[in-house]
Amino acid sequence: xxxxxxxxxxLSVQEGRISILNCDYTNSMFDYFLWYxxxxxxxxxxxxxxxxxxxxxxxxxxTVFLNKSAKHLSLHIVPSxxxxxxxxxxxxxxYTGNQFYFGTGTSLTVIP
Amino acid sequence: xxxxxxxxxxxxxxxGQSMTLLCAQDMNHExxxxxxxxxxxxLRLIHxxxxxxxxxxxxxxxxxxxxxLKKQNFLLxxxxxxxxQTSVYFCASSLSEYGYTFGSGTRLTVV
Numbered sequence: 001x002x003x004x005x006x007x008x009x010x011l012s013v014q015e016g017r018i019s020i021l022n023c024d025y026t027n028s029m030f031d032y033f034l035w036y037x038x039x040x041x042x043x044x045x046x047x048x049x050x051x052x053x054x055x056x057x058x059x060x061x062x063t064v065f066l067n068k069s070a071k072h073l074s075l076h077i078v079p080s081x082x083x084x085x086x087x088x089x090x091x092x093x094x095y096t097g098n099q100f101y102f103g104t105g106t107s108l109t110v111i112p
Numbered sequence: 113x114x115x116x117x118x119x120x121x122x123x124x125x126x127x128g129q130s131m132t133l134l135c136a137q138d139m140n141h142e143x144x145x146x147x148x149x150x151x152x153x154x155l156r157l158i159h160x161x162x163x164x165x166x167x168x169x170x171x172x173x174x175x176x177x178x179x180x181l182k183k184q185n186f187l188l189x190x191x192x193x194x195x196x197q198t199s200v201y202f203c204a205s206s207l208s209e210y211g212y213t214f215g216s217g218t219r220l221t222v223v
Contacts, residue, residue: 004154034211043116043202043214044155089154099170100212102147102155 003027004092006103014111019077021106023090026071030092034100035064035075038087047088048075080110114138118203118215125193125222133188133218135203141213143206144186145170146178148199149217155202161186193222 005024013019023033031052036044050057050064050073057064063076077084087107091100116137125131135144145160157170161180175197177189186205190197198221204212 002154006154036212036214041216043204043216044212045214046211049211091155099157099160101157101171104152104154 001026002104003030003101004090004103006088006090006106008106009104010107010109012109012111013080015082016079019075019080019084019108019110021075021077021088021090021108023073023075023103024071025073025092025101027092027094027101028071029094030071030101032093033064033066033073034091034093035062036089036091036102037084038089038105044089077108080108082110082112084108085110116203116205116213116215118201118218120218121216122219123221125190125220127193127195127222129193130189130191131193131220132190133201133203133220135186135188135205135215137184137186137203137205137213139205139207139213140183141205141207142183143208144180145204145206145212146176146186146188147202147204148172149202150199158188158201193220195222198222 034049035047038044066073087105089105091102093100146158147155159178164183201218203215206212
């Protein structure tokens with residue numbers, strides 16, 4: 001059973017607009033979350049993280065929001081650029097474990 | 113500045129054949145992981161290691177074995193390949209439990 005879900009397999013956004021990628025999780029023990037970006041034929045690369053003590057973390061154009069009560073996190077990209085076109089994975093872990101659980105990914109296309 | 117290197121990048125196996133995937137990292141990371149990526153399933157952890165000489169099972173360990181004889185290398189073995197093991201395999205390493213560095217993947221097809 002998928003503990004981390006990304007219900008949108010794909011998303012298209014115009015260049016300059018905001019991209020919002022969503023992720024839901026079921027395990028209330030999860031308290032550390034990551035977003036990874038993956039280009040074709042490459043491995044995923046770390047993008048941004050957030051721990052459960054925060055509800056927001058920003059890094060340049062990327063902001064991750066965490067809503068613990070809803071077990072939901074989102075990644076906002078503002079403004080979106082064509083180079084952001086990739087597959088985005090969210091991942092979650094509990095501090096007590098060594099394992100990250102990944103979502104199925106959302107393929108983002110930024111249209112010039 | 114190699115990071116995490118996976119060999120081979122592509123492989124086709126016949127059902128029942130065996131093979132070993134090699135992962136090498138030059139960052140002196142303690143933690144190493146093997147994941148598989150399948151359509152609609154995301155990345156799933158097969159096995160991991162928290163240090164030289166240690167291994168542990170992940171989410172989907174059946175049909176695979178691993179060894180971490182040297183800190184920089186993490187080997188993933190398939191003793192008798194099955195079509196269900198057709199996948200893209202990613203190795204990752206990290207200094208702690210967080211912030212993985214991934215390799216570029218191995219695409220394995222079992223026919």
